[in-house]
Amino acid sequence: xxxxxxxxxxxxxxxxxxxxxxxxxxxxxxxxxxxxxxxxxxxxxxxxxxxxxxxxxxxxxxxxxxxxxxxxxxxxxxxxxxxxxxxxxxxxxxxxxxxxxxxxxxxxxxxxxxxxxxxxxxxxxxxxxxxxxxxxxxxxxxxxxxxxxxxxxxxxxxxxxxxxxxxxxxxxxxxxxxxxxxxxxxxxxxxxxxxxxxxxxxxxxxxxxxxxxxxxxxxxxxxxxxxxxxxxxxxxxxxxxxxxxxxxxxxxxxxxxxxxxxxxxxxxxxxxxxxxxxxxxxxxxxxxxxxxxxxxxxxxxxxxxxxxxxxxxxxxxxxxxxxxxxxxxxxxxxxxxxxxxxxxxxxxxxxxxxxxxxxxxxxxxxxxxxxxxxxxxxxxxxxxxxxxxxxxxxxxxxxxxxxxxxxxxxxxxxxxxxxxxxxxxxxxxxxxxxxxxxxxxxxxxxx
Ligand code: NDP
Ligand code: 2IT
Numbered sequence: 505x506x507x508x509x510x511x512x513x514x515x516x517x518x519x520x521x522x523x524x525x526x527x528x529x530x531x532x533x534x535x536x537x538x539x540x541x542x543x544x545x546x547x548x549x550x551x552x553x554x555x556x557x558x559x560x561x562x563x564x565x566x567x568x569x570x571x572x573x574x575x576x577x578x579x580x581x582x583x584x585x586x587x588x589x590x591x592x593x594x595x596x597x598x599x600x601x602x603x604x605x606x607x608x609x610x611x612x613x614x615x616x617x618x619x620x621x622x623x624x625x626x627x628x629x630x631x632x633x634x635x636x637x638x639x640x641x642x643x644x645x646x647x648x649x650x651x652x653x654x655x656x657x658x659x660x661x662x663x664x665x666x667x668x669x670x671x672x673x674x675x676x677x678x679x680x681x682x683x684x685x686x687x688x689x690x691x692x693x694x695x696x697x698x699x700x701x702x703x704x705x706x707x708x709x710x711x712x713x714x715x716x717x718x719x720x721x722x723x724x725x726x727x728x729x730x731x732x733x734x735x736x737x738x739x740x741x742x743x744x745x746x747x748x749x750x751x752x753x754x755x756x757x758x759x760x761x762x763x764x765x766x767x768x769x770x771x772x773x774x775x776x777x778x779x780x781x782x783x784x785x786x787x788x789x790x791x792x793x794x795x796x797x798x799x800x801x802x803x804x805x806x807x808x809x810x811x812x813x814x815x816x817x818x819x820x821x822x823x824x825x826x827x828x829x830x831x832x833x834x835x836x837x838x839x840x841x842x843x844x845x846x847x848x849x850x851x852x853x854x855x856x857x858x859x860x861x862x863x864x865x866x867x868x869x870x871x872x873x874x875x876x877x878x879x880x881x882x883x884x885x886x887x888x889x890x891x892x893x894x895x896x897x898x899x900x901x902x903x904x905x906x907x908x909x910x911x912x913x914x915x916x917x918x919x920x921x922x923x924x925x926x927x928x929x930x931x932x933x934x935x936x937x938x939x940x941x942x943x944x945x946x947x948x949x950x951x
Pocket of ligand 1: 601668669670671672712740741742743744745763764765766820821822823845846847872873875876
């Protein structure tokens, strides 16, 4: 058994109730064996065993009072995974599906993603099984204040810097920041995704979606083409999906479908993004309401968005939303590029099928890194006590995404990783992200 297989076996035994974590670790560890063969010193230092074990895992009670005066209790999490190359950095997910295994998979992915950005940020993730959907602003504030009343003691601008993720947007970050400042009496860049008048960075709202499309554009360039005239399907209709759609349209492509957890819309003429922003960002409504804006659009309840014919597919909702049968439909319909905006939206077998059938595939840890990269730019601006212009931040984001593409594709080339006539960017991203962290861990001794 190879070193990576041994570590994976142990990991499966120790974490048998965490399927998403096992899935994320399997994908990474299976990619790394060629690097481990080249660097026997890693096994001698039990580097992988240390890498897969979070430095610290925090779980806590979050009590709050709802609008009926009833006390509610949620579970809070922060997994501080790896600080070899910088303070822990990663989002906070608020969704009823959140549990320790989900936060561990996200935190593990974040280590490699953050490394790929080239910026000094370690990996972490947190959140709660609290569901902001259908709650009043006061209830959301009560939850966020209670959550931060415990979390504050574990974080700090040079220790751990949380941010948004599913269910955590500008409103939630505001309530959490207010409570942190109140308890600590300290105005520091402890969270990213802040409002523009109180330490936030321009482009952070747009960054994950824009960055995803900058990355996908590099993939199209490799294939001798670009977004002009391309038909694109984007799943989800939250932060990442909305700004991915905006950038596709700016580059001359046409997004024809979007979704939420209830169903999906199809608009042959191209999605009217102003309508989607009003439904989702202002009214916090359901994607079905799009029919009130565009009479010719179609709504389908439930799953099925990947049955829509497209050139490029951008899954931007959640983990394991693109399954093997979806992959088969995409291939049969002639889709040529899949780039993940969400974290691990494609199952392992669907990824393999896409790759082996000639689809150029980008893993989220490379293609969705624009959000956290711009968070790191927010941290830099906070340290300098300066704000950069939209153009400056957007240009840096663009350069970072091009560089991530170059690092992942160079690593794929170095290890001869080709699949279905394309570079294997899954292997390339894992290897390139891993090497920087591994080097720092080796230099820092047994910690
Ligand atoms: P939002 O909360 O803004 O939007 C999430 C979208 O995905 C919504 O349309 C939501 O629908 C849908 N969705 C969520 N959970 C499910 C589910 N279980 N089944 C079906 N649909 C679901 O989150 P973001 O846009 O910020 O995040 C989307 C993805 O991108 C996540 O995987 C996140 O980890 C990842 N990501 C986010 C970054 C960021 O900067 N925000 C950075 C990098 C990655 P509904 O409203 O019905 O729940
Ligand atoms: O998954 C992710 O990279 C994020 N949710 C963004 C994290 C961040 O710190 O900006």
